[in-house]
Amino acid sequence: MADAPHPAIAFRGIEKWYGTRDEPVHALAPTDLAVADAEFLVLLGPSGCGKTTMLRMIGGLIAPTSGEIAIDGHSLWRNGQRQAKAVSDLGMVFQEANLFPWLSIEQNIALPLELKGTPKTQRMERARTLTKLVGIQGFEKRWPRELSGGMRQRAAIARALSYDPGILLMDEPFGALDAMTREAMNIELQRIWLETRKTIVLVTHSIVEAVFLADRIVLLSPRPGRIDMIVDVPFARPRGPDLQSTPDFQAIVRQLRQRLNEIS
Ligand code: ADP
Ligand code: MG
Numbered sequence: 001m002a003d004a005p006h007p008a009i010a011f012r013g014i015e016k017w018y019g020t021r022d023e024p025v026h027a028l029a030p031t032d033l034a035v036a037d038a039e040f041l042v043l044l045g046p047s048g049c050g051k052t053t054m055l056r057m058i059g060g061l062i063a064p065t066s067g068e069i070a071i072d073g074h075s076l077w078r079n080g081q082r083q084a085k086a087v088s089d090l091g092m093v094f095q096e097a098n099l100f101p102w103l104s105i106e107q108n109i110a111l112p113l114e115l116k117g118t119p120k121t122q123r124m125e126r127a128r129t130l131t132k133l134v135g136i137q138g139f140e141k142r143w144p145r146e147l148s149g150g151m152r153q154r155a156a157i158a159r160a161l162s163y164d165p166g167i168l169l170m171d172e173p174f175g176a177l178d179a180m181t182r183e184a185m186n187i188e189l190q191r192i193w194l195e196t197r198k199t200i201v202l203v204t205h206s207i208v209e210a211v212f213l214a215d216r217i218v219l220l221s222p223r224p225g226r227i228d229m230i231v232d233v234p235f236a237r238p239r240g241p242d243l244q245s246t247p248d249f250q251a252i253v254r255q256l257r258q259r260l261n262e263i264s
Contacts (some may be wrong), residue, residue, distance in 0.1 A: 012067055014067035033227065097153050106141065107127075150184065165198070194237060
């Protein structure tokens with residue numbers, strides 16, 4: 001092996017203050033965190049603790065007030081400039097699928113490639129591969145409004161994967177879905193991750209979702225967010241729905257719930 005490999009994502013002393021008309025808001029206290037390549041990391045914490053802030057900083061959508069973020073060993077910001085090289089390895093999925101209603105499913109999925117100038121035949125081929133990967137093959141020509149919420153979220157995941165980024169950032173991606181669809185999507189997301197081996201950082205405030213999906217869970221304290229606890233989740237993969245009723249699973253859920261109650 002070569003020299004010590006870079007983590008996929010490195011936070012060094014990352015802190016965030018938001019300027020407002022009143023008092024500045026201290027969203028995140030100085031934080032260090034390294035996410036390994038191909039790791040499934042979940043950020044868990046009470047509402048307002050800075051989960052979205054952390055994710056948006058990783059995605060380069062907002063800049064930290066201080067500290068350094070590196071993606072695959074490349075600094076994300078230099079002299080106040082976002083570095084194109086660092087963000088080119090990132091795909092993002094949000095709570096709402098945010099598909100363009102006037103574009104078909106395959107056009108939505110291929111849009112990032114179109115913006116990059118990829119030729120049409122190549123784009124459409126990639127869209128077909130991705131609809132298969134996320135389990136919506138046959139729906140390529142449909143409009144977003146013709147799909148259920150869960151299927152729209154699958155399309156959003158496909159779009160985020162269109163240019164094959166190494167890192168997938170997901171902010172409460174299933175938060176708007178009903179409980180059963182959400183459980184099915186957790187299993188699907190695990191399958192997609194096992195097939196693609198992306199580095200995933202997923203934000204949730206569902207403890208069960210966190211324990212089901214994560215290799216590691218980072219529990220954040222209330223504002224200003226700081227890392228309160230990191231929990232390793234040892235269960236073998238693929239994990240199935242039955243795992244959730246095992247004592248080992250429930251023990252981790254209980255540990256996190258107790259700690260969340262203590263700190264919120
Ligand atoms: P979470 O995703 O964990 O619910 P956020 O990262 O969205 O939390 O927000 C963390 C804190 O920062 C909250 O108190 C929120 O109100 C505040 N905040 C978020 N965005 C802004 C902003 N643009 N301006 C001012 N305060 C903000
Ligand atoms: Mg949030």
